[in-house]
Amino acid sequence: MKTQDPRAKTPDATIDASCRLPLLVLFNGAALWLVLGLALSVIASLTFHKPEIFACCPMLSYGHAQAAANDLLVYGFCVPAALGVMLWIFARLSQTELVLSPLPFIAAHLWHLGVLVGLVAILTGNTSGFAWLEFPRASAMLLGVAFVLIAISAVATFGQREERELYPSHWFLLAALLWFPWIYSTANLLLVTNWPVRGVAQSIVHWWFTNNFIFVWLALVGLGVVFYLLPKLTGQPLRSKFYALFAFWTLMFFGTWAGIPAGAPVPAWLPTLSQFASMMLVIPILAVAIVLVKTLRGAKLFCGGSTYGYIRLGGLMFLPSAVLLVAAACPQYSRVLEFTWFGAAQVQLHILGFGTIVLLGAINEIVPLIMDKPLPFKKFVPWQFFLSVVGVALFVIPLLIAGVQQGHSNFEPNAGKFWLKLSMGGLVLLLLGSLLLLTNLFLMTLKWKIALVKTVAAAVVAPLENSEVKS
Amino acid sequence: MNDDMSDESKSCSLPSSTEPTATRSTVPMWIFVVTLLLLFLGFAFFDKKGGWFDVRVYAPYNSSEELEAAQPKSAAAVAMAAGKKNYETYCGSCHGNDGAGKIAQAPPLSGSEWVMTKGAERLAHIPLAGLGGPIKVEGKDWNMNMAAMGAGLSDTDLAAVLTYIRGSWGNKMGEVSPDDIKKVRAEVGKAPQPYTGEKLMTMPE
Numbered sequence: 001m002k003t004q005d006p007r008a009k010t011p012d013a014t015i016d017a018s019c020r021l022p023l024l025v026l027f028n029g030a031a032l033w034l035v036l037g038l039a040l041s042v043i044a045s046l047t048f049h050k051p052e053i054f055a056c057c058p059m060l061s062y063g064h065a066q067a068a069a070n071d072l073l074v075y076g077f078c079v080p081a082a083l084g085v086m087l088w089i090f091a092r093l094s095q096t097e098l099v100l101s102p103l104p105f106i107a108a109h110l111w112h113l114g115v116l117v118g119l120v121a122i123l124t125g126n127t128s129g130f131a132w133l134e135f136p137r138a139s140a141m142l143l144g145v146a147f148v149l150i151a152i153s154a155v156a157t158f159g160q161r162e163e164r165e166l167y168p169s170h171w172f173l174l175a176a177l178l179w180f181p182w183i184y185s186t187a188n189l190l191l192v193t194n195w196p197v198r199g200v201a202q203s204i205v206h207w208w209f210t211n212n213f214i215f216v217w218l219a220l221v222g223l224g225v226v227f228y229l230l231p232k233l234t235g236q237p238l239r240s241k242f243y244a245l246f247a248f249w250t251l252m253f254f255g256t257w258a259g260i261p262a263g264a265p266v267p268a269w270l271p272t273l274s275q276f277a278s279m280m281l282v283i284p285i286l287a288v289a290i291v292l293v294k295t296l297r298g299a300k301l302f303c304g305g306s307t308y309g310y311i312r313l314g315g316l317m318f319l320p321s322a323v324l325l326v327a328a329a330c331p332q333y334s335r336v337l338e339f340t341w342f343g344a345a346q347v348q349l350h351i352l353g354f355g356t357i358v359l360l361g362a363i364n365e366i367v368p369l370i371m372d373k374p375l376p377f378k379k380f381v382p383w384q385f386f387l388s389v390v391g392v393a394l395f396v397i398p399l400l401i402a403g404v405q406q407g408h409s410n411f412e413p414n415a416g417k418f419w420l421k422l423s424m425g426g427l428v429l430l431l432l433g434s435l436l437l438l439t440n441l442f443l444m445t446l447k448w449k450i451a452l453v454k455t456v457a458a459a460v461v462a463p464l465e466n467s468e469v470k471s
Numbered sequence: 472m473n474d475d476m477s478d479e480s481k482s483c484s485l486p487s488s489t490e491p492t493a494t495r496s497t498v499p500m501w502i503f504v505v506t507l508l509l510l511f512l513g514f515a516f517f518d519k520k521g522g523w524f525d526v527r528v529y530a531p532y533n534s535s536e537e538l539e540a541a542q543p544k545s546a547a548a549v550a551m552a553a554g555k556k557n558y559e560t561y562c563g564s565c566h567g568n569d570g571a572g573k574i575a576q577a578p579p580l581s582g583s584e585w586v587m588t589k590g591a592e593r594l595a596h597i598p599l600a601g602l603g604g605p606i607k608v609e610g611k612d613w614n615m616n617m618a619a620m621g622a623g624l625s626d627t628d629l630a631a632v633l634t635y636i637r638g639s640w641g642n643k644m645g646e647v648s649p650d651d652i653k654k655v656r657a658e659v660g661k662a663p664q665p666y667t668g669e670k671l672m673t674m675p676e
Contacts (some may be wrong), residue, residue, distance in 0.1 A: 231491035380596035
């Protein structure tokens with residue numbers, strides 16, 4: 001048995017077991033959506049270069065596949081995976097079992113149902129037409145309700161904590177729990193109802209939402225998880241609490257304003273303020289860099305493919321991603337890079353390089369704990385790590401180069417074609433990696449279910465020996 | 472089960488079951504200084520380019536003052552600006568954007584006695600009906616043809632064009648009103664015949 005924190009009343013194994021059901025549903029669904037999302041990305045990429053390739057099925061045309069892929073990666077994978085990880089972190093930090101655990105279990109199903117409805121709607125062409133908000137109203141409603149239910153359980157668990165002083169991850173993750181319902185409901189109310197805002201306000205709301213969701217929300221989640229797992233995995237304290245809080249406040253304060261492109265055809269104060277805010281993001285970037293470097297310096301471990309490797313690399317990826325965001329907002333660069341593939345590359349780096357890698361590391365770390373069993377194929381964890389790292393590099397770097405070429409060539413249609421083709425290879429590697437995760441999770445769940453059925457069956461078949469059946 | 476798992480991971484990470492802690496070293500002064508410096512630069516940038524929340528200011532204008540300076544000052548200035556645009560589209564190709572005329576294409580308008588008339592009646596006939604045959608412009612003989620190049624313009628637009636040619640390149644004659652154009656247009660009719668210089672001279676200026 002592991003040694004226990006003397007203050008802790010509840011053993012870790014009990015806490016982990018209390019998370020099992022909701023987390024299994026959240027993670028299994030997330031893994032499935034990740035595979036589907038990446039597969040659709042590959043399809044979109046293929047149709048981009050060879051539009052006639054899926055001429056048979058209009059469902060797979062570029063517009064459908066690309067939108068579906070984007071939404072599956074974020075709503076399908078990132079959000080439910082993040083929610084699962086958050087529930088576990090809150091339970092562990094509070095040293096109590098998950099409070100109201102049936103709530104997230106039901107909500108997890110609602111969430112995945114919402115994603116399924118959204119996916120069908122996109123593929124059949126019933127979308128809102130706003131990137132990242134393509135899901136129709138019914139599906140947005142399901143997502144909103146599911147998120148709030150899960151957040152209630154997370155916050156209730158948080159309220160039960162023994163140690164009253166907050167740990168930095170608390171700040172980041174609680175903010176993420178509040179942020180999403182706020183921005184998601186606002187954006188849907190203002191854009192996807194029967195009475196949307198009109199004219200240029202639509203674009204402004206849309207830019208605001210995209211930046212707050214993709215950049216700020218994912219940063220809150222990713223950094224919250226990294227600041228929790230990094231010290232835990234290295235046995236080092238986080239250095240330091242106040243740096244982390246400084247990063248938190250400056251990220252929240254300046255991050256929300258960023259995101260309106262410098263060349264946007266809106267009154268000049270909006271993009272100017274946005275550029276100002278983006279420039280100020282240098283401060284949280286510095287603070288996060290200091291926390292990561294100082295915390296990692298104490299850790300003398302090196303293992304590329306372990307969950308520690310995921311968390312370390314994923315956390316560090318925040319830095320280039322945020323730096324690219326700031327660079328793209330600089331007037332000198334935005335003139336060339338705006339509305340090219342460069343922006344897409346930054347978004348993909350943030351989602352796939354930072355958010356997804358951190359969450360994958362956390363899932364690979366947490367699942368064996370909540371199931372109290374090692375993963376069926378432990379080797380898959382380092383394999384997926386290398387596939388993801390090479391995949392992200394091969395996907396994002398060519399996109400960046402293509403963006404620069406496109407910007408310099410004055411939008412000549414064939415600019416950067418070679419690099420765009422190369423980037424497809426990265427997607428394929430990422431897809432392979434995600435299949436490994438799916439295999440591990442599904443096999444694990446299957447084994448667990450079979451064991452469960454066997455136990456129940458044994459109990460039913462031999463009611464008299466009931467007391468001797470070991471589960 | 473549990474044990475072999477922790478053995479496995481021992482090499483790469485510590486199987487720590489205690490919750491993470493954080494040190495309490497405070498944020499150094501320099502990062503606040505950098506923050507303040509950046510805030511200062513940011514405000515300066517916003518002051519320069521942001522137009523202080525004026526919803527009428529769009530790029531490439533940077534402020535309300537700049538926008539104001541780019542606006543035409545009076546109704547006459549508006550007509551001159553509109554007239555210049557239409558003149559350069561419909562007339563400049565022959566008479567030159569500088570109004571100096573072009574050899575063997577069209578006589579000059581700057582300083583021309585046909586343009587510098589007291590009223591606009593005679594002048595308005597030229598673009599509305601056309602002009603053909605021998606004329607004298609600033610002492611030189613011309614004998615060519617000009618079609619009714621201005622007949623397709625609206626009263627307001629043609630009035631602005633004539634105001635423009637009467638007020639540019641050193642010409643200093645009064646404005647032409649849309650009503651003047653309307654009157655002459657009615658007079659020349661739907662399918663006007665080009666006038667000769669001789670005939671034009673018989674009508675009031």
